[in-house]
Amino acid sequence: MTLIDxxxxxxxxxxxxxxxxxxxxxxxxxxxxxxxVPFLWMGVATLRPASDGINLMAELMPSLKPTLDNIRDAxxxxxxxxxxxxxxxxxxxxxxxxxxxxxxxxxxxxxxxFAGKSLLFYLFLMQLMLVPVLLIVPNLRIVAQxxxxxxxxxxxxxxxxxxxxxxxxxxxxxxxxxxxxxxALIDGASxxxxxxxxxxxxxxxxxxxxxxxxxxxxxxxxxxxxxVINSPDKRPLTVGLSVxxxxxxxxxxxxTIAAGTLMVIAPLxxxxxxxxxxxxxxxVTSGIK
Amino acid sequence: xxxxxxAALPVAASAPPHLHxxxxxxxxxxxxxxxxxxxxxxxxxxxxxxxxxxxxxLVDALYQRATPKAPLRFVGLDNISAVLADPAFTGAxxxxxxxxxxxxxxxxxxxxxxxxxxxxTNAVTSALRATLFLxxxxxxVAASALFLFIFLPNVGLLDYYIGQLLPVLPxxxxxxxxALYAIMVITIWKNAGYYMLFFLAGLQSVPEDVMExxxxxxAGPWARFRHITLPELKPTFxxxxxxxxxxxxxxxxxVFVMTKGGPSNATNLVLFYIYQQxxxxxxxxxxxxxxxxxxxxxxxxxxxxxxxxxNREGGA
Numbered sequence: 001m002t003l004i005d006x007x008x009x010x011x012x013x014x015x016x017x018x019x020x021x022x023x024x025x026x027x028x029x030x031x032x033x034x035x036x037v038p039f040l041w042m043g044v045a046t047l048r049p050a051s052d053g054i055n056l057m058a059e060l061m062p063s064l065k066p067t068l069d070n071i072r073d074a075x076x077x078x079x080x081x082x083x084x085x086x087x088x089x090x091x092x093x094x095x096x097x098x099x100x101x102x103x104x105x106x107x108x109x110x111x112x113x114f115a116g117k118s119l120l121f122y123l124f125l126m127q128l129m130l131v132p133v134l135l136i137v138p139n140l141r142i143v144a145q146x147x148x149x150x151x152x153x154x155x156x157x158x159x160x161x162x163x164x165x166x167x168x169x170x171x172x173x174x175x176x177x178x179x180x181x182x183x184a185l186i187d188g189a190s191x192x193x194x195x196x197x198x199x200x201x202x203x204x205x206x207x208x209x210x211x212x213x214x215x216x217x218x219x220x221x222x223x224x225x226x227x228v229i230n231s232p233d234k235r236p237l238t239v240g241l242s243v244x245x246x247x248x249x250x251x252x253x254x255x256t257i258a259a260g261t262l263m264v265i266a267p268l269x270x271x272x273x274x275x276x277x278x279x280x281x282x283x284v285t286s287g288i289k
Numbered sequence: 290x291x292x293x294x295x296a297a298l299p300v301a302a303s304a305p306p307h308l309h310x311x312x313x314x315x316x317x318x319x320x321x322x323x324x325x326x327x328x329x330x331x332x333x334x335x336x337x338x339x340x341x342x343x344x345x346x347l348v349d350a351l352y353q354r355a356t357p358k359a360p361l362r363f364v365g366l367d368n369i370s371a372v373l374a375d376p377a378f379t380g381a382x383x384x385x386x387x388x389x390x391x392x393x394x395x396x397x398x399x400x401x402x403x404x405x406x407x408x409x410t411n412a413v414t415s416a417l418r419a420t421l422f423l424x425x426x427x428x429x430v431a432a433s434a435l436f437l438f439i440f441l442p443n444v445g446l447l448d449y450y451i452g453q454l455l456p457v458l459p460x461x462x463x464x465x466x467x468a469l470y471a472i473m474v475i476t477i478w479k480n481a482g483y484y485m486l487f488f489l490a491g492l493q494s495v496p497e498d499v500m501e502x503x504x505x506x507x508a509g510p511w512a513r514f515r516h517i518t519l520p521e522l523k524p525t526f527x528x529x530x531x532x533x534x535x536x537x538x539x540x541x542x543x544v545f546v547m548t549k550g551g552p553s554n555a556t557n558l559v560l561f562y563i564y565q566q567x568x569x570x571x572x573x574x575x576x577x578x579x580x581x582x583x584x585x586x587x588x589x590x591x592x593x594x595x596x597x598x599x600n601r602e603g604g605a
Contacts, residue, residue, distance in 0.1 A: 007413060020510040021406070028406035031399070032420045035478065038435040039423065043445055045438075057438070057450030101334070104327040114321030120328060127339045130589050133539040134560065134583060137567045138345035139338055139577045158342075161334035191323060220428035222542040223560070227568060238430045242546050245434045254438050261434045265427045272426050276419055281423070284486050 045258035046070050056256050069160075070259035077247065077256065080263055082233060083240035090155050090225070090236055091215045097160045098214060099207065106169025107195050111181075127163035133223065140227050150230040159218065165210050168285065172206035173199050209282035212275075219268060237264050346584070349577035368578035378579060380554050381562040384469055388558060389537035391469075392476040397529055399481040401522075404488030418489075421482040429542035436475050437462075437547055462548055465555035472556050475543050480536060484529045491525035492518070531594045534571070538587060557605065559583050 004025070008016050040060055048057070056063075074080070108114070109121065132139070139158050140149075148154030176199060184194050200207075204239035222238040229235055235243070241264050248257045272279050353364040372378050403421055407414040424432060439446040440461035448458050461471040495518055503513050541560045544550060550557035550565065557565075559579065567576035 003413075007409070007411065010409065017457065018510050024402060025406045028403055028417065031403075032417045035421055035482075037431070037446070038439060038478070039337040041438070042435055054444050057444055058446040060446075062357065072472075072527070101331045105331040108324040108327040112321075112324040112327070114324035116321075116338050117324075120332075123335065123340075124331070127335055129588055130339055130343060131535060131539050131587065132338070132582065134563075134580060134587070135338070135346070137563060137573065137580055138342035138349065140567070141345060141349070141573070142337060142341060157334070160340040161331040161338075162605075164337075166331060216426060220430075222428065222430050227564070238428045241428070241434060242430050245430075245437065245546065249437065254441075257434055257438065261431045265431050268426050269423065272423075273419075275416075279426075280418070280422065280486060283483065284490050285420075 013235045040053055042258045042262055045255050048255055050255060054252060054254075070255040071263070073253070073256045074244070074248075074259040074263060078240055078244040078260055079232070079235075080237075080240065080260070083235055083237040083264075084267075086152060086234060087219060087236040087238075089152055091218050093152070093156045094159045095211055095214050096160050097156070098165055098210075101161050102165035102169045102210070103200060104193065105166040106173055107199060109166065109170040110173035111178075124163040124166055127161070131157055136227055139147070139224075143228060149226075149228065150234065152234060154228045155225045155236070159214075162210075162214070164286070165214070168206050168210050169203065172203040176202050208278065209285055212279055212282040216268065220247050220261055293542075294527045326518075343584075346577045346580050350581050351574075353574040364574070368574040369582070372550070372575050372582065375575075377554055377557060378562055381550075381557040381559045384554075384556065385538065385558045388469060388473060388476075389534050392537055393530060393532055393533035394483040396477045397484055397533060399477065400484035400529070401488050403481065403485040404492055405518075407485075408489065408492045408577055418482075418485070419516070421485060422477045423482070425483040427479075429475075429540060430546055432533045433543040433546035436471075436543070440471050440547075448506050463552055465552045468548055468552060472543060472547065474493045476536070476540065480533065484533065487525050487529050488522065491522045495521045527594060531591070534590060535587070538583065 004022055005016075007025070008022070011021075037060070041058070044060055044062050045057060047068075047070070048059075048063045049067040049069065049176050051063055052059075052063055077117075105124070109117070143149060143154040143157060146154070146157075148157065180198050180202075181194055184198055189197070220238060221236075222242070225236045226242075229239060231242075241260060244260050245257055248254075248260070350368050351363060351365060353360045353368060372580060385513045394465055403418075408417050441461070442448060442458075442460045443452075445461075452458055459467045462468050469480040499517055503517055508516070538558075538560060541558050541564075544556055544558055544561045545564075548562050553554065560583070563576050563583070566572045566579060
């Protein structure tokens with residue numbers, strides 16, 4: 001009980017004796033443990049030797065004779081380095097083009113006055129309402145018309161413009177005092193110089209928030225790359241993992257599946273654990289995505 | 290260009306009026322040009338993949354091929370009526386409604402509980418928040434790979450541990466009465482931590498002094514929650530509900546990996562149906578018609594939620 005008392009030490013004095021909040025907290029702790037179970041099983045099963053047999057596969061107590069065999073098998077069956085490379089290319093490709101498009105558009109909406117501004121704003125807003133995932137069928141036909149079927153560029157293209165990113169940058173640019181820009185204007189800086197040397201450097205927190213959301217969502221994207229990509233050597237991690245899982249499921253190689261899953265999610269989990277605060281605040285802004 | 294300049298007046302009057310408007314339009318366009326150039330890169334891609342795709346769906350929904358090699362033929366609303374008459378589609382719509390309600394309510398409820406319990410920031414609550422947030426980060430495909438084993442009959446995690454308590458267990462993913470609920474469990478596990486973040490943000494707007502005053506007046510934790518916290522969180526609820534419903538329509542990766550819509554279409558959801566029509570049956574007409582119906586429903590929902598928000602702001 002002392003730990004709980006410590007947790008409520010900054011609560012208003014009179015409420016510290018209340019039971020209901022503490023019960024809620026205990027329930028949350030229990031649920032958090034349940035939430036961890038799939039991850040725990042993944043770790044334990046990855047290290048479990050095949051000699052333990054299928055009946056011990058679900059055991060959450062780690063094996064006393066841990067082995068790296070499952071990781072080696074997963075590495076040999078799935079072409080994970082290739083999937084990893086493809087996913088990295090897709091995510092960086094999308095993000096670098098997005099940085100250009102959202103910076104320019106965000107600046108136009110934040111600082112320039114032009115005819116049809118509100119109409120154009122609503123045109124951007126439409127992208128948020130017409131959830132891109134739902135447009136997989138027409139988008140696949142458009143990508144095929146460009147001759148980009150079964151290419152990584154085809155996977156990236158529909159995401160090059162981002163209404164969410166544009167609005168995020170507009171907000172960031174609007175918060176920058178105009179005096180800074182006026183000073184640069186007097187020094188004869190061009191429009192692009194002002195964006196490049198004043199607006200972009202001062203908006204890094206927004207860029208990094210956007211980068212986190214963009215990379216995690218495209219790292220995890222599945223249905224769209226599944227439709228665009230046909231050749232095995234162009235599969236991203238998610239598509240590769242689904243094929244890998246289907247193959248290993250047939251032979252009941254659950255330890256190998258756990259190892260493969262671990263390899264796929266490890267990069268994101270490690271990055272999250274390092275930049276926890278940043279991830280969480282970025283995801284709060286992602287609601288309007 | 291002001292009318293106060295007397296010398297300018299006769300000139301302006303003698304010129305045809307539409308030329309004047311044209312000229313003003315031209316100057317307006319000229320001053321707007323830099324903005325248009327900055328917006329151009331975004332607009333090109335939006336035109337292709339948002340408005341273009343939208344137009345494409347509208348057109349494709351009106352055409353049909355008798356066989357995959359036959360020429361395209363205009364069929365009007367036949368695709369729409371074919372989709373509406375397809376028991377697989379209506380089944381998918383009903384499944385999706387059950388799935389939306391059955392995932393939105395528990396995950397929002399849990400998210401609220403988590404946020405209330407973890408509202409104070411210290412080392413323990415930060416660790417718990419991170420734990421509950423972990424599933425949000427991983428791909429749905431990876432979550433499915435893990436839950437495939439959890440739901441495995443006899444030797445799977447669920448049966449291994451709760452099999453000792455219950456004598457008869459269903460085949461979680463193989464029984465058409467249970468499979469949809471099993472799929473929902475994954476969605477709840479994956480999304481509750483995400484919605485928690487919005488409630489945590491929303492809770493910060495609950496005024497501390499009002500809370501304390503209410504407490505001095507003898508309001509218990511439940512009364513304070515019911516009369517102070519909940520009303521303050523109303524916008525968050527609305528917002529999270531819209532996101533939860535959008536997720537219920539757009540997140541179907543686990544259906545693909547775990548059940549492929551089966552057994553006997555029990556876990557078929559609308560987006561998976563669209564995928565099947567387009568990729569497995571090469572029926573672009575029907576896939577487009579189904580996309581169109583889904584988009585109409587979602588846009589209706591978004592419009593409704595905007596109106597509710599506007600109404601409340603107007604009324605408050």
